[in-house]
Amino acid sequence: MLRAGIVVTGTEVLTGRVADANGPWLSEHLREAGIDVAHICVCGDRKDDLLAQLQFLTDQGVDLIITSGGLGPTADDMTLPTVAEFADTTLVFDAALEAAIMDRLRPMADRWENVDWEALRVGIAKQALVPARGQILDPVGTAPGAIVTAGKVVIVVLPGPPHELQRMWPAVVRAEPFRGLVGDDAVAIEQTILRLYGITEPDIAETLRLAEEALGSLAALEITTCLRRSEVEVVTRFEPSARPAWERLHEFIATRHGAALFSSDGSTVDQVVAALLRGRRLAVAESCTAGLLGARIADVPGSSAYFLGGVISYANDVKIGQLQVDPQLLATHGAVSPQVAAAMADGVLTALGADIAVSTTGVAGPGGGSPDKPVGTVCFCVKTVAGERADLRVVIPGNRNQIRERATTVALHLLRRLLQQ
Amino acid sequence: MLRAGIVVTGTEVLTGRVADANGPWLSEHLREAGIDVAHICVCGDRKDDLLAQLQFLTDQGVDLIITSGGLGPTADDMTLPTVAEFADTTLVFDAALEAAIMDRLRPMADRWENVDWEALRVGIAKQALVPARGQILDPVGTAPGAIVTAGKVVIVVLPGPPHELQRMWPAVVRAEPFRGLVGDDAVAIEQTILRLYGITEPDIAETLRLAEEALGSLAALEITTCLRRSEVEVVTRFEPSARPAWERLHEFIATRHGAALFSSDGSTVDQVVAALLRGRRLAVAESCTAGLLGARIADVPGSSAYFLGGVISYANDVKIGQLQVDPQLLATHGAVSPQVAAAMADGVLTALGADIAVSTTGVAGPGGGSPDKPVGTVCFCVKTVAGERADLRVVIPGNRNQIRERATTVALHLLRRLLQQ
Numbered sequence: 001m002l003r004a005g006i007v008v009t010g011t012e013v014l015t016g017r018v019a020d021a022n023g024p025w026l027s028e029h030l031r032e033a034g035i036d037v038a039h040i041c042v043c044g045d046r047k048d049d050l051l052a053q054l055q056f057l058t059d060q061g062v063d064l065i066i067t068s069g070g071l072g073p074t075a076d077d078m079t080l081p082t083v084a085e086f087a088d089t090t091l092v093f094d095a096a097l098e099a100a101i102m103d104r105l106r107p108m109a110d111r112w113e114n115v116d117w118e119a120l121r122v123g124i125a126k127q128a129l130v131p132a133r134g135q136i137l138d139p140v141g142t143a144p145g146a147i148v149t150a151g152k153v154v155i156v157v158l159p160g161p162p163h164e165l166q167r168m169w170p171a172v173v174r175a176e177p178f179r180g181l182v183g184d185d186a187v188a189i190e191q192t193i194l195r196l197y198g199i200t201e202p203d204i205a206e207t208l209r210l211a212e213e214a215l216g217s218l219a220a221l222e223i224t225t226c227l228r229r230s231e232v233e234v235v236t237r238f239e240p241s242a243r244p245a246w247e248r249l250h251e252f253i254a255t256r257h258g259a260a261l262f263s264s265d266g267s268t269v270d271q272v273v274a275a276l277l278r279g280r281r282l283a284v285a286e287s288c289t290a291g292l293l294g295a296r297i298a299d300v301p302g303s304s305a306y307f308l309g310g311v312i313s314y315a316n317d318v319k320i321g322q323l324q325v326d327p328q329l330l331a332t333h334g335a336v337s338p339q340v341a342a343a344m345a346d347g348v349l350t351a352l353g354a355d356i357a358v359s360t361t362g363v364a365g366p367g368g369g370s371p372d373k374p375v376g377t378v379c380f381c382v383k384t385v386a387g388e389r390a391d392l393r394v395v396i397p398g399n400r401n402q403i404r405e406r407a408t409t410v411a412l413h414l415l416r417r418l419l420q421q
Numbered sequence: 422m423l424r425a426g427i428v429v430t431g432t433e434v435l436t437g438r439v440a441d442a443n444g445p446w447l448s449e450h451l452r453e454a455g456i457d458v459a460h461i462c463v464c465g466d467r468k469d470d471l472l473a474q475l476q477f478l479t480d481q482g483v484d485l486i487i488t489s490g491g492l493g494p495t496a497d498d499m500t501l502p503t504v505a506e507f508a509d510t511t512l513v514f515d516a517a518l519e520a521a522i523m524d525r526l527r528p529m530a531d532r533w534e535n536v537d538w539e540a541l542r543v544g545i546a547k548q549a550l551v552p553a554r555g556q557i558l559d560p561v562g563t564a565p566g567a568i569v570t571a572g573k574v575v576i577v578v579l580p581g582p583p584h585e586l587q588r589m590w591p592a593v594v595r596a597e598p599f600r601g602l603v604g605d606d607a608v609a610i611e612q613t614i615l616r617l618y619g620i621t622e623p624d625i626a627e628t629l630r631l632a633e634e635a636l637g638s639l640a641a642l643e644i645t646t647c648l649r650r651s652e653v654e655v656v657t658r659f660e661p662s663a664r665p666a667w668e669r670l671h672e673f674i675a676t677r678h679g680a681a682l683f684s685s686d687g688s689t690v691d692q693v694v695a696a697l698l699r700g701r702r703l704a705v706a707e708s709c710t711a712g713l714l715g716a717r718i719a720d721v722p723g724s725s726a727y728f729l730g731g732v733i734s735y736a737n738d739v740k741i742g743q744l745q746v747d748p749q750l751l752a753t754h755g756a757v758s759p760q761v762a763a764a765m766a767d768g769v770l771t772a773l774g775a776d777i778a779v780s781t782t783g784v785a786g787p788g789g790g791s792p793d794k795p796v797g798t799v800c801f802c803v804k805t806v807a808g809e810r811a812d813l814r815v816v817i818p819g820n821r822n823q824i825r826e827r828a829t830t831v832a833l834h835l836l837r838r839l840l841q842q
Contacts, residue, residue: 208496
């Protein structure tokens with residue numbers, strides 16, 4: 001099996017100001033091409049560190065190295081000259097490329113006020129310096145990519161902005177050095193994802209141990225489990241020949257955790273809920289999540305077919321004024337209570353003419369907790385016009401953002417369970 | 422200056438299913454301790470790859486290696502035995518630690534239905550195996566951490582869940598091997614962040630070139646620029662002795678880009694807007710952003726002092742019913758129009774009794790675009806009860822999520838500019 005290494009450059013990634021999106025994306029797309037990623041390395045905009053990583057990956061015997069970032073117009077971007085040095089080639093100025101970049105940039109720049117054209121020209125001239133020995137990948141934004149070889153290793157140099165990198169990828173896959181490496185008989189590693197809700201990681205660990213006893217060795221399956229967004233994910237990677245082993249494992253898990261297993265085809269709870277909502281009219285009433293739930297529902301393309309919208313009732317006045325929550329209810333039980341959650345769901349059902357509604361009200365912290373209702377306490381209610389109803393009160397661990405984020409997941413599962421009844 | 426390497430383990434991170442939050446967090450906290458991070462390496466749950474990364478970082482001469490992840494109860498978690506092997510020590514069973522982990526887990530497990538206690542016990546026994554030579558860090562969740570030395574290199578082994586890792590960090594900083602490394606006279610590298618809105622990366626590149634000409638060498642400053650969430654960030658890292666050079670650079674940039682520079686102290690537009698909103702009562706009316714803007718405003722702790730809430734008017738019926746948008750206006754101009762954006766702002770001002778409101782309506786795609794209003798077209802309006810008003814219509818590049826995400830940034834800047842007038 002071919003092995004690859006990914007080098008993500010950029011002091012902004014290394015120092016934590018920007019989360020890297022390219023390593024994961026490349027990893028997934030290399031898997032689809034039958035290439036296993038062994039290492040992702042992040043370094044700053046420093047030549048020596050970049051050279052060290054290129055050498056490390058070469059020493060590890062990878063067949064392919066992909067770099068992302070460091071192709072911009074500014075002086076701190078130095079990936080291409082460094083890779084050229086590593087591959088023992090030089091940079092040459094490409095006048096046609098310079099013209100092409102200028103053509104791309106002009107319509108964008110025309111929309112900006114006060115463009116400094118001289119600054120643009122200097123930056124473009126830098127970006128038009130490309131390896132003498134190697135293949136150029138046409139720019140998607142203003143930075144061209146490149147493919148060069150260093151000994152037996154193919155090095156693909158891609159820009160840092162994720163949308164540029166992603167749009168340049170098809171050209172990489174088509175390019176001769178990449179195709180020569182992968183060959184025509186490349187076999188993609190299969191990857192399956194099971195998602196479970198309402199069990200712990202130790203539960204699934206025990207299930208995997210029992211499966212090994214009952215089914216024999218699972219060595220052909222690379223199984224990883226992780227707890228994520230309050231769900232347990234079981235991800236299995238295997239070569240096509242191991243599919244029967246995977247199917248036996250899947251059946252074993254489904255039998256043991258039937259109620260918890262909500263997705264076997266990789267779909268997320270967001271997608272499961274979206275499918276269940278077809279033909280419905282959903283409204284949300286959000287207090288502590290303050291729009292996160294609505295935003296997550298609307299993340300799914302086509303959600304306008306069933307998502308009407310909702311009310312962010314962060315202040316009690318909005319709960320009373322927009323959702324007709326009885327002030328007496330707020331005074332008696334407090335804003336974070338099953339009673340108010342139910343009243344919010346009723347209110348938004350009526351106000352928006354929905355046929356199903358979900359509400360959230362909780363203490364996201366850091367302040368506002370009490371012995372009765374510690375930080376993390378969230379009440380949920382799902383109601384339908386037909387009178388179906390599901391209530392939940394939980395204490396969610398974590399900080400403010402984690403509590404609000406996890407509360408949206410809990411709300412989606414409550415919605416899913418009611419819709420699946 | 423001390424240099425560190427970070428090793429992030431986990432096939433779920435390597436294969437892109439989970440974004441790594443620990444590398445960036447550790448990087449920032451090491452900087453504060455005066456330690457420069459040279460490399461972040463990600464590998465899967467594979468012993469040989471993990472050993473190779475530990476060796477690479479050692480070969481690079483780092484003083485400190487921090488690993489995250491691979492300490493869980495399941496068989497695929499193998500960081501601690503691998504680090505022990507690298508450091509030439511063995512694992513021993515710690516009965517007191519086993520008891521402590523069980524004490525931690527019991528109240529959590531009691532809340533779950535159908536707990537498999539036998540599964541829990543097997544997992545805990547695995548987590549109670551710790552290096553014979555080294556220091557144990559008490560578990561925050563169920564996984565203990567550890568500090569061991571391998572030759573001159575100090576290796577800190579931390580759990581993968583970010584909240585566990587972060588809460589374990591103070592114990593690392595207090596531990597003798599870490600203190601011995603950092604010493605009493607460690608000097609933190611300073612880091613400053615300038616944020617600008619409404620200029621391009623080439624603009625700032627040109628400014629930096631001119632600054633070099635005008636002010637002399639900027640070699641003592643490590644300057645990186647990046648475009649992020651529609652803003653240009655200029656991040657400068659320097660030793661304390663270079664602060665005067667930084668101050669001259671800051672003044673140079675402020676003079677050239679006074680209108681665009683909205684933050685010099687590291688604060689985000691979210692924080693700038695939060696400060697400007699004190700004493701106000703804000704409401705939002707969201708169509709294409711569908712709650713993202715409200716959620717982002719409520720991200721700031723204490724936002725309940727000025728954030729009332731709002732209406733997610735995803736469907737036109739909700740714009741009409743909840744925000745009193747004239748159906749004739751929708752028919753004449755379409756939902757994505759400056760007229761409807763203004764009517765939405767008016768509607769939510771009145772409905773919620775706010776004194777300032779911001780609205781968004783746009784085409785997030787992938788469908789719904791037209792020649793007049795291509796995908797990415799978003800109209801914004803900010804209005805106050807006193808009659809101040811700001812309107813904007815832009816075409817935002819990117820995919821559905823990027824458009825919605827960037828639209829929230831644009832809305833915050835429109836709000837900021839009106840509040841700063």
